[in-house]
Amino acid sequence: MSQYTGEVSFERQVYPDGTYPGRSPSPRFFQDGCFFKTGITAAGPLPWQEQFDEWLSRGMHGCMSYLDRQAEKRRDVSLILGDVRSIVVPAMNYFVDIPHGGDCLKGRISRYAWGEDYHAFILGRLNRLLEHIRAAEPEARGLCYVDTGPVMEKVWGAQSSLGWMGKHSNLITRELGSWFFVGVILLNLELDYDAREKDFCGTCTRCLHACPTGAIIAPYVVDARLCLSYLTIEWKGVIPRPLRRLLGNRVFGCDDCQDVCPWNRFAKPAPEPAFQPRPGNLTPALSSLAAITDAEFESRFSGSPVRRARREALVRNAVVALGNSRSLDAIPALTRALRDASALVRGHAAWALGEVRGSAPPLRDSNRNLPAGESNAGNALEWALFEESDPWVREEIKLVLSRFQESGIRLQTSDPGPDSAGD
Numbered sequence: 034m035s036q037y038t039g040e041v042s043f044e045r046q047v048y049p050d051g052t053y054p055g056r057s058p059s060p061r062f063f064q065d066g067c068f069f070k071t072g073i074t075a076a077g078p079l080p081w082q083e084q085f086d087e088w089l090s091r092g093m094h095g096c097m098s099y100l101d102r103q104a105e106k107r108r109d110v111s112l113i114l115g116d117v118r119s120i121v122v123p124a125m126n127y128f129v130d131i132p133h134g135g136d137c138l139k140g141r142i143s144r145y146a147w148g149e150d151y152h153a154f155i156l157g158r159l160n161r162l163l164e165h166i167r168a169a170e171p172e173a174r175g176l177c178y179v180d181t182g183p184v185m186e187k188v189w190g191a192q193s194s195l196g197w198m199g200k201h202s203n204l205i206t207r208e209l210g211s212w213f214f215v216g217v218i219l220l221n222l223e224l225d226y227d228a229r230e231k232d233f234c235g236t237c238t239r240c241l242h243a244c245p246t247g248a249i250i251a252p253y254v255v256d257a258r259l260c261l262s263y264l265t266i267e268w269k270g271v272i273p274r275p276l277r278r279l280l281g282n283r284v285f286g287c288d289d290c291q292d293v294c295p296w297n298r299f300a301k302p303a304p305e306p307a308f309q310p311r312p313g314n315l316t317p318a319l320s321s322l323a324a325i326t327d328a329e330f331e332s333r334f335s336g337s338p339v340r341r342a343r344r345e346a347l348v349r350n351a352v353v354a355l356g357n358s359r360s361l362d363a364i365p366a367l368t369r370a371l372r373d374a375s376a377l378v379r380g381h382a383a384w385a386l387g388e389v390r391g392s393a394p395p396l397r398d399s400n401r402n403l404p405a406g407e408s409n410a411g412n413a414l415e416w417a418l419f420e421e422s423d424p425w426v427r428e429e430i431k432l433v434l435s436r437f438q439e440s441g442i443r444l445q446t447s448d449p450g451p452d453s454a455g456d
């Protein structure tokens with residue numbers, strides 16, 4: 034077994050020009066868009082293992098059953114690489130200095146998903162780094178991961194000098210804040226290890242208060258079932274009614290806990306062109322997302338992280354966001370979505386129509402000229418109910434129609450329209 038005894042020899046062996054980004058981040062690597070910082074820690078029992086077990090036993094992983102299924106390997110990395118000695122945790126910046134837009138008819142996609150899918154890209158860079166290590170040390174054997182295996186990337190990063198786990202549970206570095214991806218190389222070499230980074234959250238609790246759903250149930254603990262990132266990406270079923278309004282215009286992921294973090298004022302634009310926003314990912318029109326077909330979804334989101342949501346869930350999210358816009362301009366897209374092939378989409382479209390039309394003043398109180406289709410909302414729902422066979426969608430439609438009835442919103446069939454004197 035080779036023993037690396039010092040940073041200098043390790044650097045010299047890995048990169049002849051001394052730019053190994055390990056313990057001293059190299060400006061050259063930063064500019065290259067490669068890893069801006071790398072933590073290295075000894076492989077051993079998983080830190081905070083009890084908390085992980087409790088998290089799982091309380092079902093906070095929701096439908097992400099892979100977390101439970103491979104929990105043994107997460108607890109013990111030697112079940113993955115028998116002679117593992119070290120865990121190398123490189124971080125790659127993905128920050129793009131553009132604020133999220135505020136137009137309620139445009140969808141909000143999380144920053145990490147604006148550009149290209151990071152998995153293959155970072156895996157390639159990790160493997161390249163591993164090759165450098167192997168070239169210097171032929172005995173070296175390693176395995177690379179970035180969300181691609183049963184490795185607790187954040188925990189190992191927090192165990193090293195890379196950064197600390199913020200109260201929102203993302204890793205933070207003093208250099209750049211938290212807008213970065215984390216990779217892992219399990220390595221059979223013993224290395225020199227730096228001390229863990231300190232926790233610099235102090236008394237701050239901004240992220241806990243900023244979370245729209247209260248998913249950060251305690252410092253360092255996220256109940257994924259409440260997290261909008263989980264609900265918009267991982268969860269493919271019905272979004273619980275009380276959470277729908279909290280989605281706002283988020284259609285893929287959520288950045289709120291990181292947006293408010295004071296450490297992110299140190300963020301610097303990522304040099305890597307792969308993370309530059311695709312034009313359609315910054316402020317996608319909700320109406321176009323709500324109408325996207327399978328083929329359009331595949332061509333538009335191929336090679337993008339957004340693909341993970343799959344078409345049906347993305348359209349579901351867009352439809353909910355249209356409802357949250359409370360804009361009458363959303364009605365044409367929503368009435369179209371009432372005829373979507375997916376029951377999941379149709380049911381959420383019914384709810385969304387209720388939000389839009391239900392929040393508009395009743396026609397009899399309104400002197401405004403309402404946009405085309407507006408007065409059709411209730412009518413479209415009645416027709417949909419007539420044709421609908423899915424029990425859950427029928428229930429959603431009935432709920433909205435009864436809400437309309439209770440609040441005096443009349444349907445087109447009996448509605449005298451805005452120019453009428455009313456009753």
Ligand code: B12
Nearest residue numbers: 081084085143186203204214215253255260262263286287
């Ligand atoms: C599952 C998962 C999710 C789930 C669950 C999130 C979660 N917090 O666990 C969902 C879908 C919600 C999610 C959301 C996001 N994710 Co995610 N996700 C993962 C994944 C695949 C596994 C994480 C995991 O193991 N969770 C299980 C829980 C139990 O682990 P944990 O949060 O680390 O919990 C530890 C702490 O609570 C700790 N602990 C408990 N008490 C205490 C007390 C103290 C004092 C301390 C210090 C620690 C501590 O103990 C637990 C472990 O034993 C990782 C990739 C990977 N393989 O690691 C990416 C990963 C964590 N995600 C990532 C990202 C970018 C996101 C989002 C920002 C995406 C977005 N914008 O929508 C959000 C952030 C939401 C949030 N605040 O967590 C990045 C984070 C990068 C970073 N800088 O940290 C990762 C690392 C992917 C990557 N390779 O870069 N994600």
Ligand code: SF4
Nearest residue numbers: 199200234237240294
């Ligand atoms: S917002 Fe405050 S508490 Fe939350 S991670 Fe950032 S510094 Fe820590």
